[in-house]
Amino acid sequence: MKAAPFEYLRAASLGEAIEALSGTPDARVLAGGQSLVPLLNLRQVRPTLVVDINRVDELSFLRKENGQLEIGALTRHRVLETSETVRSEVPLLAEAIGYVGHPAIRNRGTLGGSLAHADPAAELPAVMVALDAGFTARGPERERVIAARDFFLGPHRTALGHGELLTRISVPSHRGGWAVEQLSRRSRDLALVAVFATVTLSGDVCETARIAIAGAGPTPIRATVAEEALVGRALTDDVVALAAELAAAATDPPDDLHAPADYRREMAAVLTRRAITRAKEGA
Numbered sequence: 001m002k003a004a005p006f007e008y009l010r011a012a013s014l015g016e017a018i019e020a021l022s023g024t025p026d027a028r029v030l031a032g033g034q035s036l037v038p039l040l041n042l043r044q045v046r047p048t049l050v051v052d053i054n055r056v057d058e059l060s061f062l063r064k065e066n067g068q069l070e071i072g073a074l075t076r077h078r079v080l081e082t083s084e085t086v087r088s089e090v091p092l093l094a095e096a097i098g099y100v101g102h103p104a105i106r107n108r109g110t111l112g113g114s115l116a117h118a119d120p121a122a123e124l125p126a127v128m129v130a131l132d133a134g135f136t137a138r139g140p141e142r143e144r145v146i147a148a149r150d151f152f153l154g155p156h157r158t159a160l161g162h163g164e165l166l167t168r169i170s171v172p173s174h175r176g177g178w179a180v181e182q183l184s185r186r187s188r189d190l191a192l193v194a195v196f197a198t199v200t201l202s203g204d205v206c207e208t209a210r211i212a213i214a215g216a217g218p219t220p221i222r223a224t225v226a227e228e229a230l231v232g233r234a235l236t237d238d239v240v241a242l243a244a245e246l247a248a249a250a251t252d253p254p255d256d257l258h259a260p261a262d263y264r265r266e267m268a269a270v271l272t273r274r275a276i277t278r279a280k281e282g283a
């Protein structure tokens with residue numbers, strides 16, 4: 001199929017993009033186009049205006065500032081995947097990004113696009129929730145920062161308001177061990193279930209633990225009760241197994257043709273156990 005007709009604007013600046021978005025209620029941003037173009041072609045979305053931000057250079061940057069990575073929304077996945085800074089400061093993100101589609105998709109796709117698309121099975125929204133990232137949104141009147149945990153409202157629904165553009169993603173650096181554990185039907189498909197974890201230790205005792213799960217609810221899930229079951233304890237097999245069960249209990253998986261809900265919940269436990277164990281070994 002071909003897309004329904006729409007007006008196209010190639011924005012030359014952030015100001016021009018925001019003005020166009022705020023002037024047309026059903027306008028859509030075009031970043032890498034890896035999700036938007038199929039949706040247009042399948043006529044699942046029919047915007048009257050598409051605002052192309054690919055020439056807005058001020059949205060494309062990657063730098064370390066005050067103990068965190070500041071990443072422009074238009075930064076391509078491939079830039080993040082090959083960045084030494086990302087690998088040393090936020091290795092969980094570096095590992096997770098390799099799971100996003102295939103090289104051709106990562107060459108065009110952008111971090112902001114993946115987050116704004118808010119697919120519950122996507123890797124990067126869950127990574128951002130695990131790492132307590134902050135998202136800067138710019139609208140016609142103001143700029144605001146939205147915590148990753150408050151950003152994802154449901155499948156393909158975010159806290160971005162009318163006329164707002166995601167401009168910057170701030171990701172705190174992390175120490176210790178980390179792990180990505182993902183189950184999908186084919187290599188590099190969207191996750192049936194994926195778990196992203198970091199662990200820091202003081203001696204044998206867990207100092208901090210972060211666990212986020214993709215594919216197991218309408219939004220990425222931060223498994224806080226499971227994290228609390230780890231902190232302050234030695235990470236024995238029993239402690240890790242209990243946390244894995246608590247993480248699975250926090251999920252609300254879909255029941256669809258790809259996998260039944262019970263299977264996804266069981267896999268959430270299995271993958272959490274593996275992720276914590278691997279993160280502990282690297283801590």
Ligand SMILES: Cc1cc2nc3c(=O)[nH]c(=O)nc-3n(C[C@H](O)[C@H](O)[C@H](O)COP(=O)(O)OP(=O)(O)OC[C@H]3O[C@@H](n4cnc5c(N)ncnc54)[C@H](O)[C@@H]3O)c2cc1C
Binds near residue numbers: 034100105116119
């Ligand atoms: C074959 C295939 C396999 C894939 N596999 C995976 C996978 O395994 N994991 C995964 O996570 N994804 C996967 N994807 C999806 C894809 O990688 C991402 O969704 C995509 O990279 C999103 O970024 P984009 O820049 O292409 O966004 P676009 O497609 O341009 O936009 C996506 C949505 O976000 C909005 N948007 C974009 N940028 C902004 C912004 N700055 N502010 C506000 N709104 C914005 C758009 O309006 C649109 O609604 C796959 C895609 C394909 C085609």
